[in-house]
Each structure stands twice: as C-alpha cells, then as structure tokens.
Amino acid sequence: MLVGLALLLLPFTGFAQKFTISGYVRDAKTGENLIGVAILNSVTGQGTATNAYGFYSLTLPKDSVKLVASYVGYERGLFSTYLDKDLQQNLLLSPAVTTLREVEIVGTREEEVRESTRMSTINMSVAQIKAVPALFGEVDVLKALQLLPGVQSGGEGTSGMYVRGGGPDQNLILLDGVPVYNASHLFGFFSVFTAEALNNVELVKGGFPARYGGRLSSVLDISMKEGNMNQVDGEGSIGLIASRLTVGAPIKKDVASFIVSGRRTYIDVLARPFMKKEEGVGGYYFYDLNGKLNWKVSDKDRLYLSAYTGYDEFYATTEGRGSDSYESRAGLGWGNLTSAFRWNRIINQRLFLNTHLTYTKYQFDISNEEESRYNNEDHTFKLKYLSNIRDLSAKLDFDFIPNPNHYIRFGTQYVHHQFQPGALQLKETGGSSAEDLEVNTQKTNAQEVGLYIEDDLRISERVKVNVGVRANGFSVNKEFYSSLEPRASLRFIANEKLSLKASYANMTQFIHLLTNSGIGLPTDLWVPSTDKIKPQRSHQVALGATRTIAQDKLEVSLEGYYKTMHNLIEYKEGASFIGISNSWDTKVTAGKGWAYGMELFLHKKTGRTNGWIGYTLAWSNRQFAELNKGEKYPYRYDRRHDVEVVVIHQLKPNLSLSGTWVYGTGNAITLPQARYVVGDSYPGGYGGTATYSDYGSRNGYRMAAYHRADISLSHTKKKNWGEVVNNISFYNAYNRKNPYYIYVAGGEKEGDPAKFKQISLFPILPSISKTFKF
Structure with missing residues (x-):
C-alpha cells in the first residue's frame, strides 16, 4: 500500500529531462553520518538536507x-x-579548524530557521550541550534543554521536562528511535x-510532522554515534560523583565499526568507609551502558544494532546478633533497557527505506x-512491589524526494505494549501467623498501529508548507480506539530578514x-487506555516570526501557542499507587487542560x-469534575514567567568561561489554610484529640x-595523544x-502556632572534573 502511494506521487517529477544525484554525507575523520546537512546547488539555488541517516537526494535538470x-x-x-x-556521490566534510575554540550554542544547521517550514523545533549538538555548566560536573542533555523557552524543569535539581504546559508523560523521548519511559537518575537530578x-539532539515543541505520534507535548529525538570507521578514538571524564x-x-576500516560507552557513580563506594558496622550498610548508585x-x-544497504541499559539502586541492610537476632534488607530500584535493529536501504536514488525493529x-x-x-522461633517477612511496561515494535519509514519542491515521507508502525501497573507480593511465616498474598499480578496487553504520510512542499520562493496526516488505532482487551490526526505547518518569507510561520497539530x-503528588520517588505508573479510561487528545496552534539582525549575527524569534488537552487523568483525593483492594482505573478521575x-x-x-x-510567558490550567469542587485550577507546574540567560566567552584559545542564570515563578502548591483540634478539651479526658487540616483551593498558593x-x-591542554580539559x-x-518542599510545623498545642517551613536542597556547590579525549 505504501509503495503504491509513492508510485502515485511520481507525476511530481515532471516531464523535463531530469537526473538525480544522491548519497551520504559523512564526517571525513570518523565516517559518522551527518544529520541535517544543507545541500545546495549554487547554479539553480535549489537544495535539500540530509535525513536522520545522512542520506540526501536532489533531482535537477540536465546541466x-x-x-x-x-x-x-x-x-x-x-x-x-x-x-x-x-x-551516486558521497560527500565528506572535515571538522572546521579555528584559531579560537568557539562553541556554537544552539545550532540551526546551515539551513536558517527562517527557511524551514518547521517551527518550535531546536537542534543541539553535543558540543553545545557540553558548554553549559553542569551539576557536579555531569554534562546533562535535559538540563541543557531546560534552558530553552517553553521548556521547564519540575523544580530544584530535577531533570523532568514540562513542555508548553504538558506533563512529563506527554514527552516522546527517543534514543535511536526507541522510546525511553523514564529518563532520570538519582531521583530526577540527572538524565540517563x-x-x-x-x-544529535532535536527537540520538537509544536508543529509536529506526521511521522511523530503517541504524545501530546513534545518529541525529543536523540541519535547515538555510530563509531569511528577509520581509527580508534575515545573520550572520558572523572568527576566528584561519577x-x-x-x-x-x-x-573493518570503512566497512564496520562499534562504539561502547559506560558511566557509573561511586557515591556508595566513597561513603562505605564512613559507615559504622553496627548501624548497617546502605548505599546508592546508578550506571549507564x-x-x-x-x-x-x-x-545501498547498511545495518545498525544499538542497545542501552541503565539502572538506579538504593539499598540498606541492618542486622542484630544475640539470643534474639534479626536481619533486614530494603531496596528501591528502577531502570531502562532498550535495543534497536535498523536496516537502511536505498531502493532507488529518490526513495530511501528504513526498517526498524525495537524493544524497550x-x-x-x-x-x-x-x-x-x-x-526460639524463626520469622520471615517479604514484601515486593513491581511495576513495568514493555514494548516490542516494528516500523517502516520511506523518504521519497521526486524533485526539490517535494520531500515526501510515509510509513507505518506496529507496537505491542505489555503493562503491569502494579504487582504486590507479600509473604510472612513464623509463629502462629502465616500469609502468602499476591495482588494485581495480571498483565495487560495492547496493540497499537499507525500510518502516516507528509509532504514538505515548496509552493513558491516565498511560501513553503508541510502537510500530513496520521491515522492510529489502539486495541486493549475488547476496546478499540482510533484517531485521524491532520498536521500542517506554513512558512512565508516576508523579506530577506523576516519570515512568518504558523502550525496546527492534532495529537492522540x-x-x-x-x-503521585509527592516528591522524590520514581513510583509513577504507566497504564493503558481502557474501556473506562479514554486516550488523551490535544489540539495545538502556533504562530511565529523569525528575524535576523545585527548583520545576521543575532537571530530573534517570537512564538505564541494555544493548546487544549482532553482525557487527562489524576488520582482521586486520597488515592495512591499502592493498594490491594481495587485496580488502578478505579482510583483515577478524568479531566481536561489548557496551556497557552x-x-x-x-x-x-x-x-x-x-x-x-x-x-x-505562559499559563497552564486543569479541570476535573471530582477534584477542587469541579473548578478550574493551576497545574502544579504552571509558571507565569520563565527567564534563561546563557553566555559563553572564549577568554583565550584554550580557556573558556560560561555562565547561566535562570528565573521562574514559584510552583503552584496546595497548603492548609486552617487547622482544627477535635476531641476532649478537659484534663483527664479519655477520648483523646485529633487534628484536621482545612485545605483551600487546589494549587491555590505559590x-x-x-x-x-x-x-x-574550562582549560584545555593539548597532548601528543589528544587533549585534556580541566573544569571547575x-x-x-x-x-x-x-x-x-514546604511543610507545616507546630499547631498541635495551645500557644504553639502552626508555621510553614521551607526545605531547600542545594547551597552553593563547587565541583571539579577532568575530561580527556584521544
């Protein structure tokens, strides 16, 4: 069917005698495919760009x-x-040699932002990410992205992203095309x-092309390196915690290559000598591979096999010896496993195929x-709570470039989901009591299928549009949901310096x-739509303008957006993720949201x-019939004002200074506005007392x-084998x-008034790290 669609589009090639030049663009030093390279025929002014695998195709008249x-x-x-x-012509590009080691902060590729139909999209190179100051010297992708407009962090130290009023679950995070469901380490302080x-790192905040689906707020598309085709190279770092x-x-040179990368923290190893044996053993670490x-x-053919695994583990062991003895072990862990097999095939010089098999x-x-x-009796107690989600996916993506005025993409995807929102196992033996209990261990399987087509169409020199549609289906138990999602983006060049853009996206x-409304622990549960819980849906429109000033050295962009969201879910009042009486879909309520x-x-x-x-400047609100008396309230991360300033200055060819400053309106929070003591109020009373809090409107405080x-x-030293960068x-x-975090203290006794107290995490934190490259 999809190949048939491509054949129907062949008339776009016209009847003039034309020929196609195509191939890959690669790094001359490493052989890496380069993504988003602008290819221009200076004779006619026509051009294209390489796709996500470094392939380009340009059909031109005989000349x-x-x-x-x-x-x-x-x-x-x-x-x-x-x-x-x-x-067929492959192109090799050599890294630029500059007198000063200047760093491009937010690359737009050579195709200027004003030329592209895509809006609300930002590309960041690894060099750009490394230029941003980092917590404990740990370079972090998500921390760098949080310094962009429209992207907010959840709070102090966290790596979660809240894009244009959406939640963290509404971000599709892809690593080599494979979804990553939890991208945080150390309770959210670092990313994976x-x-x-x-x-390459690309963030899409709006104007989503039809090839992306399954989330409402953003797409973070991250590509791994492929490995040096020509020689051994490497890079490493030693820091305070990792x-x-x-x-x-x-x-085999110019035929096959590999890359391996690993990271581990050693907080647990450093802390162990300082722990007293009688107090037990505890620790925390995470790793990535x-x-x-x-x-x-x-x-014409290229094969890729990639994988990632990472895990966080907190553990604590205590024991006591004597006539009565005990040993206690507690643990908390979470992690991801992803793998992908890709086959790239140049079917002909105008048609490119990527076949993708993934597991996450x-x-x-x-x-x-x-x-x-x-x-003189043995007692055992074992409690375990487990939650997971697994996906197995197959995908076909076609790139068809009949001529410079059309860039057509179409494809299909099938995903098999398996959900286990929460399984509780309890076992107790000893004495007169014995209990063996398993709750909610049943797994839920779901099937998802998608089909899309889009065209990046140049109507005239001033007007260019991207139009597409995506059709989806989702089957779970005996329920089937479908959606048809039109997408459109338009670019109009007003003059040499100014372009205007608009976009619309329908997402499911x-x-x-x-x-959970609490903080710190990764106890969020991934669950499917069911007969009781409908799919989330959104509509987003955006308008923008981009202008270059100061002899094209400064680029200014302004965008406005409005987004509606339906079928959002939240826990009912008093419900939590652990429970043995009801399934998860009886603990939630559905509502809607607005962000602009x-x-x-x-x-x-x-x-x-x-x-x-x-x-x-942003607003984000929610409304649920069973929460806050059915009235609209601010989203927890509704933030009116957000400011980010990033400056990098090259002091000397080998010395650079960088700094960031961020400001954000305080997070919305629910606090008690009164406390009541109920019970006996006279000496010697037998009933006791109880304290109750009267909460105001949901998220009514800041x-x-x-x-x-x-x-x-950062100071760089050149060595005969490479370079060393010392950073403070x-x-x-x-x-x-x-x-x-804010909590209430006092108020339990007469004469002891209740007070709100604030917990802060990080004071000023100096850190040093040493990075080497060979």
Missing part, C-alpha cells in the same frame, strides 16, 4: 551542477559535475543520556525482607502516567562571546520564585535558598 554542503562546525564541502545521468555517546568512558573503533554496531553491507522496557521495584529469631496519546503562552528567543551563534536569552546562577571555567564549576553560585 552543470555545483553542490555546496554546509554544516555547523565543519568546513564547506564542494562538488562539481555535469549532470547527464543519475549519479551520556553526552559522549550522542551524535566517571565515564566512551570508545569507538573500526571493526550504551553500545552500537554499524555495518556497511553495500553501497522500564520497571521499578520496591522490596523489604526481614528475617528474625526470637522466643493512548498511554497514561499515574503520578508566548516565547521569545534571542540567540547569538558566533564570535568569542555567544549565547542566548529566552523568555516564556512557592517563592526560583532563581539561580551557575558558572564554569559552581552550581548556585550566589547560594540562593530555593524552595524544594
């Missing part, structure tokens, strides 16, 4: 051709020929992505085991994340001093505003006590 390949951080590539037949193993190492090498193989089978799994578990002996999400706002972005990309300023400055200084950084440089 002389002068191709110019442009990519941020690389020297321009040139190729000239007389095109009188179809031609090791920067040295990554090739170390990491990445190595890439050819298996990435691997990828790539094999160029032929000029996320789970968390809580355990507590106790063994004891008293009164068939899975939900049940989130404006984003301003000023960006300087070149020079010894570069960086950006972002400002977001924490104090959040603001923080970070500073980083200061997180929260002016020691701002930002709110993390």
Whole structure:
C-alpha cells in the first residue's frame, strides 16, 4: 500500500529531462553520518538536507551542477559535475579548524530557521550541550534543554521536562528511535543520556510532522554515534560523583565499526568507609551502558544494532546478633533497557527505506525482607512491589524526494505494549501467623498501529508548507480506539530578514502516567487506555516570526501557542499507587487542560562571546469534575514567567568561561489554610484529640520564585595523544535558598502556632572534573 502511494506521487517529477544525484554525507575523520546537512546547488539555488541517516537526494535538470554542503562546525564541502545521468556521490566534510575554540550554542544547521517550514523545533549538538555548566560536573542533555523557552524543569535539581504546559508523560523521548519511559537518575537530578555517546539532539515543541505520534507535548529525538570507521578514538571524564568512558573503533576500516560507552557513580563506594558496622550498610548508585554496531553491507544497504541499559539502586541492610537476632534488607530500584535493529536501504536514488525493529522496557521495584529469631522461633517477612511496561515494535519509514519542491515521507508502525501497573507480593511465616498474598499480578496487553504520510512542499520562493496526516488505532482487551490526526505547518518569507510561520497539530496519546503528588520517588505508573479510561487528545496552534539582525549575527524569534488537552487523568483525593483492594482505573478521575503562552528567543551563534536569552510567558490550567469542587485550577507546574540567560566567552584559545542564570515563578502548591483540634478539651479526658487540616483551593498558593546562577571555567591542554580539559564549576553560585518542599510545623498545642517551613536542597556547590579525549 505504501509503495503504491509513492508510485502515485511520481507525476511530481515532471516531464523535463531530469537526473538525480544522491548519497551520504559523512564526517571525513570518523565516517559518522551527518544529520541535517544543507545541500545546495549554487547554479539553480535549489537544495535539500540530509535525513536522520545522512542520506540526501536532489533531482535537477540536465546541466552543470555545483553542490555546496554546509554544516555547523565543519568546513564547506564542494562538488562539481555535469549532470547527464543519475549519479551516486558521497560527500565528506572535515571538522572546521579555528584559531579560537568557539562553541556554537544552539545550532540551526546551515539551513536558517527562517527557511524551514518547521517551527518550535531546536537542534543541539553535543558540543553545545557540553558548554553549559553542569551539576557536579555531569554534562546533562535535559538540563541543557531546560534552558530553552517553553521548556521547564519540575523544580530544584530535577531533570523532568514540562513542555508548553504538558506533563512529563506527554514527552516522546527517543534514543535511536526507541522510546525511553523514564529518563532520570538519582531521583530526577540527572538524565540517563551520556553526552559522549550522542551524535544529535532535536527537540520538537509544536508543529509536529506526521511521522511523530503517541504524545501530546513534545518529541525529543536523540541519535547515538555510530563509531569511528577509520581509527580508534575515545573520550572520558572523572568527576566528584561519577566517571565515564566512551570508545569507538573500526571493526573493518570503512566497512564496520562499534562504539561502547559506560558511566557509573561511586557515591556508595566513597561513603562505605564512613559507615559504622553496627548501624548497617546502605548505599546508592546508578550506571549507564550504551553500545552500537554499524555495518556497511553495500553501497545501498547498511545495518545498525544499538542497545542501552541503565539502572538506579538504593539499598540498606541492618542486622542484630544475640539470643534474639534479626536481619533486614530494603531496596528501591528502577531502570531502562532498550535495543534497536535498523536496516537502511536505498531502493532507488529518490526513495530511501528504513526498517526498524525495537524493544524497550522500564520497571521499578520496591522490596523489604526481614528475617528474625526470637522466643526460639524463626520469622520471615517479604514484601515486593513491581511495576513495568514493555514494548516490542516494528516500523517502516520511506523518504521519497521526486524533485526539490517535494520531500515526501510515509510509513507505518506496529507496537505491542505489555503493562503491569502494579504487582504486590507479600509473604510472612513464623509463629502462629502465616500469609502468602499476591495482588494485581495480571498483565495487560495492547496493540497499537499507525500510518502516516507528509509532504514538505515548496509552493513558491516565498511560501513553503508541510502537510500530513496520521491515522492510529489502539486495541486493549475488547476496546478499540482510533484517531485521524491532520498536521500542517506554513512558512512565508516576508523579506530577506523576516519570515512568518504558523502550525496546527492534532495529537492522540493512548498511554497514561499515574503520578503521585509527592516528591522524590520514581513510583509513577504507566497504564493503558481502557474501556473506562479514554486516550488523551490535544489540539495545538502556533504562530511565529523569525528575524535576523545585527548583520545576521543575532537571530530573534517570537512564538505564541494555544493548546487544549482532553482525557487527562489524576488520582482521586486520597488515592495512591499502592493498594490491594481495587485496580488502578478505579482510583483515577478524568479531566481536561489548557496551556497557552508566548516565547521569545534571542540567540547569538558566533564570535568569542555567544549565547542566548529566552523568555516564556505562559499559563497552564486543569479541570476535573471530582477534584477542587469541579473548578478550574493551576497545574502544579504552571509558571507565569520563565527567564534563561546563557553566555559563553572564549577568554583565550584554550580557556573558556560560561555562565547561566535562570528565573521562574514559584510552583503552584496546595497548603492548609486552617487547622482544627477535635476531641476532649478537659484534663483527664479519655477520648483523646485529633487534628484536621482545612485545605483551600487546589494549587491555590505559590512557592517563592526560583532563581539561580551557575558558572564554569574550562582549560584545555593539548597532548601528543589528544587533549585534556580541566573544569571547575559552581552550581548556585550566589547560594540562593530555593524552595524544594514546604511543610507545616507546630499547631498541635495551645500557644504553639502552626508555621510553614521551607526545605531547600542545594547551597552553593563547587565541583571539579577532568575530561580527556584521544
């Protein structure tokens, strides 16, 4: 069917005698495919860009051709020929050699933002991410993205993303095309992505192309490196809490290569010597391991195999010896496993196929085991709570480029979901009591299928549109849901400096994340739509303008958006994730939400001093019939004002200074507005007393505003085998006590008034790290 669609589009090629030049664009040093390289024929002014696998195709009239390949951080590539037949031509680009080690902060590729039909989309290179000061010296993808307008963090230290008023479950996070369901380590303080193993990072906040589906708020598409095809290279880092190492090498030069990357924290190892044996043993650590193989089978075929695994584990053991003895073990763990097999095939010079088979799994578990002996009897107690989600997926994606005025993508995907929202196991033996209980262990299977087609169409030199549609189906138990999602984006060039854009996207999400209102623990549950719980749906429109000023050295963009969301779910009052009496879908209520706002972005990309300023003015509200008396209330992360300032200055060729400053309106919070003591009020009373709190409207109060400055200084030393970068950084440089949690203290006794007290996490935190590259 899909190939038939492609054949129907063949008339777009026209009747003039034309030929196609196509191939891959690669890094001349490593052999890595380069994503988003602009390819321009300077004779006619027509052009294209490489796709997610480095492939390009340009169909031109029979004539002389002068191709110019442009990519941020690389020297321009040139190729000239007389095109009188179809031609396959690979292009190699060499990394740019500059006197100063300037860093491009937010790359737009050489195709300027104003030229593209896509809006609300930002590309970031690994070099850009590394330039941002990091907590404890740990370079973090999500922390860097939180410095962009329209992207908010959940709070102090967290790595979750809240994009344009949406929740963390509404972000589709892809690692080599595989969904990652929980992208955080250390209770949300770091993300799972090791920067040295990554090739490209793209964030889509709106105007979603039809090829993306399954989430309402954003798509974070991350590509791993493929491994050096020509020689062994590597990069590593030693920091205060973690170390990491990445190595890439050819298996057979210019034919096959691999890359392996690992990271582990050693907080538990460092702390162990300071623990007293009688107090027990406890610790926490996390690790990441990435691997990828790539094999160029032929000029038309390429195979990839990639995998990622990462895990967080907290553990504690205590014991006592004597006539009565005991041993207690507690644990909390969560982690991801992803794997992908890809086959790229150039069917012909205008049609490219990617076949994708993937597997992903996320789970968390809580355990507590106790063994004891008293009164000459053995007692055991075991409790385990487990939740997970698994996906097995097959996908076909076609890129069809009949001529420079059309770039057509179409494809299909099938996903088999398996949900186990929560399984509770309890076993107790000893004495006169014995209990063996298993609750909610049943798994739920669901099938999801999608079909899409889109066209990036140039109508005239001034007008370009991207139009597409996506059809989805979701089957769970005996229920079937379907959706038809039209998408459209338009770009109008007003003049050489100014372009105007607009977009509309209809999105459907068939899975939900049940989130507790508390903090800290990764106990959120992934659950499917059911006969009781409908899929989430959204409509988003956006308008924007982009202008270059100061001789094209400064780019300014302004975007406004309005989004409606339906069938959102929240826990009912008093419900939680653990329970043995009811299934999860009896504990939730459904509602709707609205998000709208404006984003301003000023960006300087070149020079010894570069960086950006972002400002977001936004509103995000929710409404549930069974919460807050059915009245509309602010979303927990409704934030009126958000400001981000990023500056990088090259002091010397080997010395750079970078800094960030962020400001955000305080998070919305629910607090008690009165307390009542009920019970006996006279001496000697037997009934006792109880204290009750009267809460006002949901999220009716605000924490104090959040603001923080970070500073980083890096010094590079060249070695005969590579280079070493020494870095010193200061997180929260002016020691701002930002709110993390607010609780009520006092008020239990007469004369002791209740007070709100604030907990802050991080004071000023200095850190040092050493990075090496060979």
